[in-house]
Amino acid sequence: MQVLYFAWVRERIGLPKETVETTAVTVMDLVEELRQREERYALAFSDLSALRVALDQELSDFEASLEGVREVAFFPPMTGG
Amino acid sequence: MQVLYFAWVRERIGLPKETVETTAVTVMDLVEELRQREERYALAFSDLSALRVALDQELSDFEASLEGVREVAFFPPMTGG
Amino acid sequence: MRILVQSEPFDVGAETARFGKGHQNVGALVTFTGIVRNNDAGTMTAMQIEHYPGMTEKALTAIATEAQTRWELQDVLVIHRHGDLVPGEMIMMVATAARHRKAAFEAADFLMDYLKSRAPFWKREITSEGAEWVAAKDDDEEALKRW
């Protein structure tokens, strides 16, 4: 599974994307796995209310299933316009 | 006093402007004088709710005084934009 | 502030580019352009726009000044044509420049409402059946109460 990070999430984790081997069922499961990895992940995912998630380039939420998903992206609330 | 007519008021009366010698005190007095003149004036001024008036190029109303006024214009509600 | 009353066509692209340049502290530009639409039957050959020279410029300036009083605007543009136009031609445009989006949008909407009922223009549609003055809508007068 491709996992992408944008804006300060990318900066905290220190990379824009990585391939993650996971059996996580939901986004929340994936977040828990990442948090266990290293301090920088725990820090980036410390406050989920400050984060958004997209599954295969569609906005989604942390309770969503990862079944069939190939690309997960984490980022702060968007500030376009 | 210069009296100007626009749009269908101009068409009904048959001219765009004329000089009127009058002692009318209010716009309404002037309208009454004009109505007396000829059928085409009576027709143009038959329904005042369909007319607007400007005094010296500022929108006004039929009760307004003509004191010091040099230019009176009659026209239907505006349809710009 | 730039107010133009003219019979000649205007270049909406050039006007927008010009308006967008050189403002300090502007974050938002809104433009509105009005285009002559054909009637439903598609029989309109021209739209004639009569105006009141002298009063028109004063009225447009007053409306633009009122917008600047109500909203914090860095600039306002109003262009309105008169004379004979054909369907598809641009009849008028307004533009507003402000620090923030809301002011630019609201002021442009306000300008349009006032322009419609307070600037001395009268439209006449020329169709294959004849000529007819466009009637003001009650809605247009109602719209002013929004502000």
Next chain:
Amino acid sequence: MRILVQSEPFDVGAETARFGKGHQNVGALVTFTGIVRNNDAGTMTAMQIEHYPGMTEKALTAIATEAQTRWELQDVLVIHRHGDLVPGEMIMMVATAARHRKAAFEAADFLMDYLKSRAPFWKREITSEGAEWVAAKDDDEEALKRW
């Protein structure tokens, strides 16, 4: 519909002129252009805009399509830049073409609200003191409830 995501500057005049041409039955064009404003202290040297290639185009197309579902629009244009911009540069524009004024204004306002909170762009201000990500405002999320 025309959706552009690019790092290069765009020509607001040319885009407006292009958008205004050749529509049938259009009476109203509204454009909104966003410009990079300096911060209050005037210390911003650049605004960096990060985006999510692939998702950005999909999100903008979805937002424009939603606008066309909600209002009767003849056309929609959305341009959004990414990369490094300096104060005074144009960052994005939207344009709407409709028969009537109300639809064109509302749809442009709607596009802006959705663009702000639903398109994957992130702004970072570079000042003489350092770099800071622009925080989303609660207002921006609230604004979506208007529609």
